[in-house]
Amino acid sequence: MNRVGLRPGLDLRGDALNASDRSVLHAGRTPVARRGFSGVAAALAAERFRCHEQGPSGRPLALAGARCRPPLDDVEVVRVVNSIARPHQRDYETEQARRPGARTTRATTHGTHGKNRGIPLKHLVVVAHPAAHSFTLALARTYAAELERLGHSQRTYDLYRMEFNPVLTAQELLPVTVDHSASPDVLIAQDDIRAADALSVIYPLWWMSMPAMMKGFVDRVFARGFAYEAHDGIVRGLLSGKQAVLITISGAPLPQLVKSGGWNAVQVLQDTHVLRSTGFELLEHLHFDEIVPNISNVVAEQCMARVRDCARKNFSLGREVATK
Ligand SMILES: Cc1cc2nc3c(=O)[nH]c(=O)nc-3n(C[C@H](O)[C@H](O)[C@H](O)COP(=O)(O)O)c2cc1C
Numbered sequence: 001m002n003r004v005g006l007r008p009g010l011d012l013r014g015d016a017l018n019a020s021d022r023s024v025l026h027a028g029r030t031p032v033a034r035r036g037f038s039g040v041a042a043a044l045a046a047e048r049f050r051c052h053e054q055g056p057s058g059r060p061l062a063l064a065g066a067r068c069r070p071p072l073d074d075v076e077v078v079r080v081v082n083s084i085a086r087p088h089q090r091d092y093e094t095e096q097a098r099r100p101g102a103r104t105t106r107a108t109t110h111g112t113h114g115k116n117r118g119i120p121l122k123h124l125v126v127v128a129h130p131a132a133h134s135f136t137l138a139l140a141r142t143y144a145a146e147l148e149r150l151g152h153s154q155r156t157y158d159l160y161r162m163e164f165n166p167v168l169t170a171q172e173l174l175p176v177t178v179d180h181s182a183s184p185d186v187l188i189a190q191d192d193i194r195a196a197d198a199l200s201v202i203y204p205l206w207w208m209s210m211p212a213m214m215k216g217f218v219d220r221v222f223a224r225g226f227a228y229e230a231h232d233g234i235v236r237g238l239l240s241g242k243q244a245v246l247i248t249i250s251g252a253p254l255p256q257l258v259k260s261g262g263w264n265a266v267q268v269l270q271d272t273h274v275l276r277s278t279g280f281e282l283l284e285h286l287h288f289d290e291i292v293p294n295i296s297n298v299v300a301e302q303c304m305a306r307v308r309d310c311a312r313k314n315f316s317l318g319r320e321v322a323t324k
Pocket residue numbers: 129134135136137204205206207208209249250251252253291292293
């Protein structure tokens with residue numbers, strides 16, 4: 001049995017996670033039904049995984065509904081892209097129409113999560129990008145400043161500037177006991193997550209995934225016993241009651257990512273497998289596409305407006321004042 005209680009050697013790639021889904025039939029060149037024993041074993045394992053993985057409430061996780069698919073047809077690409085890009089675009093346009101020239105509107109009341117209204121929260125913002133003057137870091141700074149302006153407290157983990165060590169060691173794989181505790185930097189990060197009401201994670205998509213620095217943060221800090229526990233093949237997230245926002249950046253246009261299935265992989269592996277399955281309520285996954293070197297100041301400022309809007313939409317206390 002491995003760390004999440006599954007037998008070793010099982011194929012838990014995205015396509016195998018959909019044993020009863022049509023996508024399995026299209027995964028790779030050979031339909032699973034014709035792959036022989038290993039394909040069937042993978043499909044059975046996937047079904048077992050789907051059945052056993054449960055959220056904190058005991059309900060099956062959304063993982064079962066999030067699928068890795070083969071490339072989509074154009075109609076579906078447009079539908080998916082619109083469902084991702086439109087709300088932000090609309091919010092931004094609405095805001096511009098309301099207050100030309102102003103950075104924020106009068107008291108904002110369009111927070112999507114009423115339970116946040118009126119309650120200052122503790123935020124932890126975790127960002128990974130090696131260049132201090134990158135677009136990614138600029139987004140993180142703008143977002144964190146907006147949280148503070150809204151009346152929240154925030155702490156930012158700029159993983160590169162902190163010189164966070166992303167390498168999980170063999171020692172850290174040993175169970176935590178009275179004689180052996182987690183590494184000091186991991187314990188501090190876990191305390192900060194424990195103390196936070198909301199976690200916001202910001203990174204560029206590198207090879208359609210998070211930078212190794214961020215992955216190492218997840219590997220080491222989201223450890224068994226802190227972020228999840230697993231018994232008899234049942235995995236349970238331990239960070240429920242906390243909210244999360246995910247902000248990602250890509251060089252490629254979103255339609256291209258959606259069409260290739262890459263976007264779906266991001267949603268399965270990053271939104272769901274990392275954040276939702278550890279118990280977070282993912283309030284929003286905000287994505288900035290076509291971010292290439294030397295984007296114009298106009299586009300950059302539009303992006304900063306969108307990230308400020310994201311903070312307001314999800315965490316408005318309903319009492320902030322307008323600023324010029
Ligand atoms: C190592 C590396 C891998 C990348 N992989 C992808 C990718 O898979 N898909 C994509 O759209 N962009 C990819 N990019 C482009 C970055 O996502 C994009 O340049 C970056 O997010 C822009 O933000 P920045 O100015 O803060 O770096 C990659 C960039 C690097 C450096």
